Amino acid sequence: MQFSIRRPTLPSTETHPEERLYRRLDVSTWLRHFNPSGQVEEEYKLRKAIFFGGIDPAIRGEVWPFLLRYYSYDSTSEEREALRLQKRTAYQDIQQRRLSMSPEEHSEFWRKVQFTVDKDVVRTDRSNHFFRGENNPNVEIMRRILLNYAVFNPDMGYCQGMSDLVAPLLTEVQDESDTFWCFVGLMENTIFISSPRDEDMERQLMYLRELLRLMLPRFHQHLTFLGEDGLQLLFCHRWILLCFKREFPDAEALRILCTGASVLPPE
Structure with missing residues (x-):
């Protein structure tokens, strides 16, 4: 079972004053944000x-970086x-460090x-055409990105x-190195909850309890x-762990991820 995003008609007093001022960012609007030097x-x-x-x-892969x-x-x-x-x-150097491990280091790694990575990647998004089928090279790319990230951030x-x-x-990005560094940015600028017992998880649940108290x-x-047991909100843990990734259809899960990333302040 998955959720779906509904947008009920609300009176203006209950909506954000800028709610209907912006349309979906399309190619032409995106390009208008660049000056002749390519700066946004x-x-x-x-x-x-x-x-x-x-x-x-059509432009997610360009905007997300x-x-x-x-x-x-x-x-x-x-x-x-030049940065790319x-x-x-740098990404090739990280991968070479992984491939050059001693037998003892490789055994521990x-x-x-x-x-765990090998078990997870073969089960991730296999219904998505991008990862579907036996011996799909994109599954191997995802595997390399995750293994290299573990070397980059031990x-x-x-x-x-x-x-x-x-x-x-x-x-969306469809390039191994670019995807790796986008993932690094995601991990460095958001709270990733590595365990349901993590104190960060408890903090997120505390916020959710307060929202429920006020809104519902x-x-x-x-x-x-x-x-x-009720206030443990066990049914919400996966929502937070995976940023709602498994709770919504792909298109809506991507919309949630885009919305969350858009509120990250600039450097």
């Missing part, structure tokens, strides 16, 4: 347009191309990281659920009546 102008207005209107699927801080909004076209080459070399390593976050990035008081009262 009116970055705040652009992010608001994405927050309220979303992004045309900005939202996820791979590219800075004030970078020129030439600077971005620099980051591609397999036990702590690779065993303190985090790999946590179950990361494959669900890499998959939509790879589907009768439901909050029902949970309170159920006692401590």
Whole structure:
């Protein structure tokens, strides 16, 4: 079972004053935000347009590197191309470090990281045409990105659920190195909950309890009546762990991810 986003008709007193001022960001509007040097102008207005209107699927792969801080909004076209080459070399160096592990290091890496990654990637988004079928090369690309990320950030390593976050990035960006660095930006600028017992998870649940108390008081009262188990909100843990990735159809899950990324402040 999956959820779906509904937009009921609300009186103007209950909607944000800018709710209907922005349309979905399309190709022509996106291009108008660039000056002759390739720098994004009116970055705040652009992010608001994405927050309220979303992004045309045709340009998601171009917009996300900005939202996820791979590219800075004030970078020129030439600077971005130079950055891509620099980051591609850095990514190859990370991969070479992984491939050059000693037998002892590789054995430990397999036990702590690779065993779980290998199990997860073959189960991630296989109904999506981008990952469908036996021996699909995109599955192997996703696997490499996750293994290399564990080398890049050994303190985090790999946590179950990361494959669900890499998959939509790879589907849209469709370049291994660029997707890797977009994923790095996502991980560095959002709270990734690595375990349901994590204190960050409890903080998110605390916010959710307060929202329920304010917005759905009768439901909050029902949970309170159920006692401590009710207020644990166990049915919400996966929502937070995977940014609603498995709770909505792909198109709507991507819309949620775009909206969340658009509120990240610029560097």
